[in-house]
Amino acid sequence: MIATRRTEPRLRAILCDADGCLFPSEGPAYDASVDVVNALLDELGVHRRYTAHELRSDYTGRNFRATVPRLCAENGVDLTSETLERWTAIEADEVTSHLASVLPEDPEVSAAVQLLAAAFPFAVVSSSASKRVDACLSATGLSQFVQDGRLFSAEDSLPRPISKPDPAIYQLAGNAMGVTGSQALAIEDSEVGVRAAVAAGFPVVGLLHFAPADEADQLAARLREAGATRIATTWADLLAQLTG
Numbered sequence: 001m002i003a004t005r006r007t008e009p010r011l012r013a014i015l016c017d018a019d020g021c022l023f024p025s026e027g028p029a030y031d032a033s034v035d036v037v038n039a040l041l042d043e044l045g046v047h048r049r050y051t052a053h054e055l056r057s058d059y060t061g062r063n064f065r066a067t068v069p070r071l072c073a074e075n076g077v078d079l080t081s082e083t084l085e086r087w088t089a090i091e092a093d094e095v096t097s098h099l100a101s102v103l104p105e106d107p108e109v110s111a112a113v114q115l116l117a118a119a120f121p122f123a124v125v126s127s128s129a130s131k132r133v134d135a136c137l138s139a140t141g142l143s144q145f146v147q148d149g150r151l152f153s154a155e156d157s158l159p160r161p162i163s164k165p166d167p168a169i170y171q172l173a174g175n176a177m178g179v180t181g182s183q184a185l186a187i188e189d190s191e192v193g194v195r196a197a198v199a200a201g202f203p204v205v206g207l208l209h210f211a212p213a214d215e216a217d218q219l220a221a222r223l224r225e226a227g228a229t230r231i232a233t234t235w236a237d238l239l240a241q242l243t244g
Contacts, residue, residue: 011242013177013184014116015170015202018126018133020060020189022113023103023140024210030056032098033064036091040068040083046075061190063127063155064091066163096132103139109209110141112235117145125173125186127163127193129155152176165192170200187238189219191226198227205238206231 019025030052038049050071059067065088072079116122124146126133130153137143137151154169155161162168174180186197186204189211197204206223208216208231220231232238 011120011183011185013121013123013179014187015123015125015173015177015184015197016113016187017189017193018124018136019128020210021187021207022109022124022142023106023136025099025103025136026056026060026210027052028099028102029095032095033091036064036087036094037068037071040087041071041075041077044072044075044077044079044083046072046077048075061127061164061192063129063161063163064088064095065155065161066127092129092132096129096135099132100135100139103136105139105141108235112239113142113145115239121150121177122146123150123152123173123177125152125169125197127154127169129153130157149176163192164190164196165199167196167199170197170202174200174202185242188223188228191222194223194226194228204228205241207235207238208232209234 016022019029034050034052034055037055041048055067059070065084068084068087069079113122122145124133124137130151133151133153134143137146152169152173154163154166158168158172170186174184177184181201182203184202186202187207188194188197188204189207194204194206204227206220206228208220211219216233223231230241232241
């Protein structure tokens, strides 16, 4: 059993982002998503083509539903709700299928999540669709640590789909888990995710476990600027911080 530091309030829940925290899904997700993005823009008459690197650099933490309207606005084209819904469904299927086939298990993540989930109620709080997150959890062997009813998706758990940095999904998770403020700790790897958790009133640790080594320092600075109260370089580091 994990015991947190005596100088800190007793945690009653862990609220963990999915993509980029529990598994390295952001890179392969954008590899699959960029083809859908470009096909959508082509349908709308936009000749600009984006790369996976561009989308990941500018839109990490935001889901397809939040990204596409911004891209359309940048390119001066209108996007109807019907078109967005149709392409959101296409993108979800393409990305989910790809991630389920390529994501590996990470023993360090599995060991850490197993310990945390045994010590605290453990919830996943994501901008991605539940179907996608479920597929990723299954592929990486983490499904066993997330109890039914503890996956909260900004895409399909709310009355209307939103995306981080809107705090609504963290507010929903907090209400469902019966926690507020320092009773829970959020784990995030993106600026928009940190801002969402902070806006909902939760302290945040910025996790760099899957961050490229040459980007880690800059990402850590951005996460702190967004409101993260601490930074963990790896899952092992996060456990050490909670128990040291």
